Amino acid sequence: MSRQLSFNTQKEYELIEYPGKVVNTDRMLATLGGILNVSKALGDEVKRMPLHFHPDNPYNKPIFGDSKENTGILLSITVRRHKKDKQRPPEYFVRVLGHCSRTFTFECLCDFQYLPLWSTPRSDNANAASELKYALDTLKPIDSVDLDFFKRKHPQVLSLPELFTHVDVVFSGTYRLDSVEDGQQDVLGVMSKSTYDNQDVVSFNMVDVFPTQPDAQSLKRLKIKYVSDEQFASIKKLFDDCPIWTRIALQYESGLTNDKLRCIIPLLAYYFSNGPWRSLYVRFGYDPRRDFHSRFYQTFDFRLRFSTGLSEFVYSKKFMRQRKAANATSTPSEDRVSDLVQDLDYPYFDEHKLPRSRQCMLRYIDVRMQKIQEMLEKIPTPLTGAVCNERTGWLPPGFDAQVRQIVCASISEILRNHYRKENVEAEVEAVPPAGDEEEDDEADDEETQEEDMEIDDSRTISQSENDIEQIIETITS
Incomplete structure (x- = not known):
């Protein structure tokens, strides 16, 4: 047995899985709308390919084929057998004609199909069963100049809906009837999402x-x-x-x-x-709405304007929970940051720490700052019969903006002190150790260099403080 292979992978084909046995290619193309409609479907990435079982009948709904990404090759296998010597093994010639990367498959449901058939009684025998007659010519004009169509008498009326089913994709739904029970027979671990x-x-x-x-x-x-x-x-x-x-x-x-x-x-x-x-x-x-003391429990929605200088401290809730779930080992720098930022599960806002996340939903009583609590206490008691406002509750207009300014000022002070402390520590580490004094000339040179260094250090400190102020103004603006 011998095999011979030949390849032609440059040619690309489109695969259409036709749901039927193809005997006549022309009739098969007619059910797909002709070669023109097939070319339109092949030239579009999202267009569905319609298939009419009765191409000449307008009262049938087509089924649609969806395109799917698929990989395949088209093979041509020729088998040659020796006519005289039957014992000789056959020879196989395999050719790769091309490849395909997309397939049209018809996996949707088929809707109702109707034929315009009218029942007419037989003329030869009155007792015989009625005869079905294909009456498409009497339902629509033959062409645009068929004026006799409007003069004919239509013995029957055929009125069909445009479509019977709204979807043609198979859907496996699970339906459950709600019954009145005591809950003792319920099964744990239901598939439906809890509400x-x-x-x-x-x-x-x-x-x-x-x-x-x-x-x-x-x-x-x-x-x-x-x-x-x-x-x-x-x-x-x-x-x-x-x-x-x-x-x-x-x-x-x-x-x-x-x-x-x-x-x-x-x-x-x-x-x-x-x-x-x-x-x-x-x-x-x-x-x-009826208790003036409920002003302490109103919602305080505080959001950080995330910008440069704050990303190393406050992260998103999703990132913090992922890191906490992973139980990652913290570095010394992370330990210092954790001392500055509140824990993610801590529900209150302390005065000397940064908030736990970029957005915090708090009650005003959760903001543990003495100035804010004094402001809440000093709000005058409303008159008898007064009701709260639908938007601001029991608080005066603009109260949330004042609280937000106080919290932002506290955050600015925390960041300012933190950056100043880092600069001081970095400058202390950068100072070189003092050497031995050998000669008077060398000592004079060292004193001169130290004076120049002090001038440069003062300029560096003032420049870093200006940078810190710009960063803090950007965060809290």
């Missing part, structure tokens, strides 16, 4: 009544997740002490995981999606 966070989400306004009790399904989820009585009591005590909390503060004060909180919180509080208490959890039955 715990969507429970009791309230839009703030001045008209509606806020929820006073939890949803009936919340207790069912609490049993499924096996939350202990001690864990539930710890969160309940926090809400009894303070009616409004952030999620990170509840997690920090209770020490529970986020999965446990997602089951416990819907039983004790509702969530504001907007308004002065946006992104906060409020205890059921507590209306912050």
